Amino acid sequence: MRLFDYVQSINGDPMPLPEPAKRKHLHTREVSFTGYEREDGLFDVEGHLVDTKTYSFPNKDRGEIKAGEAIHNMRLRLTVDEEMIVRDVAVSIDDSPFNMCTTITPAFDVLKGMQVGPGWNRRVREKLGGVKGCTHLVEMLAPIATATYQTLYPALKRRRENLPEEERDKPSLIDGCHAMDSNGPLVKERWPEYYVGK
Template identity: 85%
Template sequence: MPLSTPAARKHVHTRAVTFTGYEREDGLFDIEGHLVDTKTYSFPNQDRGEIKAGEPIHNMRLRLTVDEEMIVRAVEAVLDDSPFNLCCTITPAFKVLEGMLIGPGWNRRVREKLGGTKGCTHLVEMLAPIATATYQTLYPILKQRREAQPEDERDKPSMIDGCHVMDSSGPLIKERWPEYYKKPEPVS
């Protein structure tokens, strides 16, 4: 369903962000993010002279290589375009993510290690959705492994109680994972 018809307006800015997950032949996974900002008009820039309409202001890529436990094994950050020549000097700082687990507390730990002047705002912004893309990439593999385990050794699926559809007292959990279903508490 499309959005409603907007008021009269003029296109000014576009931010395109994509995330792609890959399964590698060596058993690891690459999760890549790509962010591009463009304007619909040209404007002067001290370091680049002029940034023309449609030319990227920001064009940056981030790759996290993770294992099946979602531990970051390698990080690569690249800035193809940025508004300042100095922007690219921060990319090595993102190696601090190596060894971190993508899981509960990820966003907090990322902000502690790369927030403010310790990182690049735009690359840091990409790290929350890249964590989600990591989960989406690995979920089918983890699900298959979980289903291969004896029922009494299976862990509770991590998405339960993660959103309104996955409410442990909702119909989806009752149907899909009845062993984790909880009857709704009576409303008083």
């Protein structure tokens, strides 16, 4: 990486990918996650996945899937409390390549009572991996965990700040990524009590 490019990246300017080789667009997967604070004190975090192709192709159950038509169109909602315990789950499969795909949605009720946090992905695979679930919905459950944390962050921060200082846990962000290195400037600025640099 050239110095100029590095300076652009740390200043927040966009860093586009290198120019690609000549190519043909075949597939698009769009995945989005949205978090909501509910009036009843709970939180909803919703995921939406859509797969499309740039070409039409035959499909036994649907006859034909046309270019731009959704192959997969799936939604998932987790309702959680401030402890990030799953209180409710809603799943819908609006489009899929096989008619039988929609019959798996009730299986996702096994998530009720689980806590979003360390070990989440392992527990999800144990309960919904392979034939026990839907590959695409299960794939969404990893990033929906991160989206859940991001949604609850203000509430978690308020709760932590309201605790006496001696009862506050070390913020889980510390040492969770490059920017939050306990030797780095962000931790030194935000949580000097956990800064270990020189």
